[in-house]
Each structure stands twice: as C-alpha cells, then as structure tokens.
Amino acid sequence: MRKPIIAGNWKMNKTPEEAKELVAALIPLVKDAACDVVVCPPFVDLCCVGNLIEGTNIRLGAQNVHWAEKGAFTGEISAEMLKARGVEFAIVGHSERRQYFGETDETVNKRALAALNAGITPIICVGESLEQRESGVTDAIVSSQTVAALNGMTNAQVESLVIAYEPIWAIGTGKTATKEDANATIGVIRRAIAGVFGEETAEKVRIQYGGSMNPKNAGELMAMPEIDGGLIGGASLKADDFSKVVHF
Numbered sequence: 001m002r003k004p005i006i007a008g009n010w011k012m013n014k015t016p017e018e019a020k021e022l023v024a025a026l027i028p029l030v031k032d033a034a035c036d037v038v039v040c041p042p043f044v045d046l047c048c049v050g051n052l053i054e055g056t057n058i059r060l061g062a063q064n065v066h067w068a069e070k071g072a073f074t075g076e077i078s079a080e081m082l083k084a085r086g087v088e089f090a091i092v093g094h095s096e097r098r099q100y101f102g103e104t105d106e107t108v109n110k111r112a113l114a115a116l117n118a119g120i121t122p123i124i125c126v127g128e129s130l131e132q133r134e135s136g137v138t139d140a141i142v143s144s145q146t147v148a149a150l151n152g153m154t155n156a157q158v159e160s161l162v163i164a165y166e167p168i169w170a171i172g173t174g175k176t177a178t179k180e181d182a183n184a185t186i187g188v189i190r191r192a193i194a195g196v197f198g199e200e201t202a203e204k205v206r207i208q209y210g211g212s213m214n215p216k217n218a219g220e221l222m223a224m225p226e227i228d229g230g231l232i233g234g235a236s237l238k239a240d241d242f243s244k245v246v247h248f
C-alpha cells in the first residue's frame with residue numbers, strides 16, 4: 001500500500017512573516033491528516049517554517065536542490081545545506097524550471113541523485129505541454145522524462161522517491177486533467193518505471209497528480225487507483241484550502 005502524500009508548492013510566494021502566518025494556521029487544521037503532508041516554501045522561509053513545524057506532522061520540502069556538494073555556484077543551494085535545516089523533500093524538475101531556467105532531463109537527474117545521496121526525497125516533476133498532448137505524444141514524453149530522471153538509481157532509491165505528474169497546460173490555469181486522463185498517464189509513468197526497474201519497484205513508487213488540484217476536485221482525483229497524492233500550487237497558499245485538499 002502506498003501512503004498518500006499531499007505537498008504544497010508555494011512557488012515564489014510568501015515573505016517569512018507571511019509564511020509563518022500560513023503555517024501557523026495550517027498546523028491545527030492538518031494535525032489529524034491520514035496522509036503525508038509536506039510544505040515547500042521558498043528558500044528564505046525554510047528556517048522559520050522549519051522551526052514552527054517542529055514536532056508536528058507537517059514535513060519540510062524545498063523547491064529545488066543543486067547537484068554539487070559546495071562551491072562556486074552563485075544562487076544555488078546544496079542538498080547538505082537543506083538537510084541541515086531539516087528539509088526532507090525537494091521538488092526537482094518542475095515545469096517552470098524546465099521552461100524558464102533551462103532545466104533539462106540531465107540536470108533533473110543530477111539534482112535528484114544529489115538529493116537522494118543526502119537523504120532528501122526528491123519529488124520529480126514530469127508532464128507534457130498542450131501542444132504535445134494534442135499531437136498525441138503525451139505517453140512518450142512522460143515516459144522518457146521519467147526514465148531519464150531515474151538514470152543511474154538503485155531500485156531502493158527509486159522506491160523511496162516521489163514523482164509528480166503535472167500536465168503543463170493544467171498548472172495555474174484552473175484546467176484540471178480529468179481523473180481518467182490523470183490516472184491513465186500516471187499508469188503510463190508506472191509502466192515506464194517497471195520497464196527499467198521491474199514491476200515490484202514500480203508498484204512502490206508514489207506518483208502524485210499536480211495541476212489546478214483544489215478542495216473541489218481533490219476527492220475524485222485521489223479516489224483513482226494510480227493517483228497517490230497531489231502537488232498543489234495555488235490552493236496551497238491558503239491554509240483552509242490546503243487543509244481541505246489534505247483531508248480529500
């Protein structure tokens with residue numbers, strides 16, 4: 001059985017003061033959650049959010065991680081630095097990073113491996129654009145992104161990580177994939193993993209859906225057999241909305 005995991009991706013939102021306010025409101029609302037609950041604030045908020053959630057069931061995630069241990073990489077953060085702040089998860093390869101910041105399948109793989117080696121669980125994002133969906137290459141795209149991201153990993157590493165299927169056209173648009181489409185594409189991702197690492201490993205990987213998931217549609221999406229969680233953007237910025245998704 002795969003334990004559901006709901007993660008909030010705050011993106012470039014919330015000053016430290018605002019972050020503290022949000023998480024303080026969230027703590028009592030999600031304390032009885034049956035699933036894993038993760039918040040991924042911007043780097044500057046990790047310390048204050050980390051301090052507030054200590055001893056609660058909310059776990060800390062970062063929005064990115066660099067592959068090098070340390071050195072001359074201006075503007076980057078290492079896995080070790082994150083780990084030292086109590087970070088347990090790191091989003092890797094979000095489509096916004098692929099689109100605006102030159103992230104490639106190769107750098108996604110390097111970041112994910114660095115996270116794993118530091119004991120941080122990567123949440124690896126894959127997903128097709130609208131153009132790709134309309135031209136019928138969704139399955140090929142998500143399969144190749146997935147296989148590339150997992151390159152060089154052991155079965156145990158693959159079993160421990162999280163994948164987020166996020167159709168790019170559904171992110172921040174209010175358009176959600178239908179539960180059937182989301183379930184089917186996540187099934188494709190799982191079969192791609194099975195093709196390289198075997199059925200048993202693929203069955204253990206938690207695969208989230210992301211893209212305009214909210215209190216209204218979380219229940220029906222989470223009821224689908226392949227969908228093991230959600231990566232939530234907009235709806236994670238309000239404690240009330242996020243807690244409703246957590247209690248899907």
Ligand code: PGA
Binds near residue numbers: 166171174233234
């Ligand atoms: P959204 O973002 O929920 O605002 O669509 C999801 C994501 O990009 O992770």
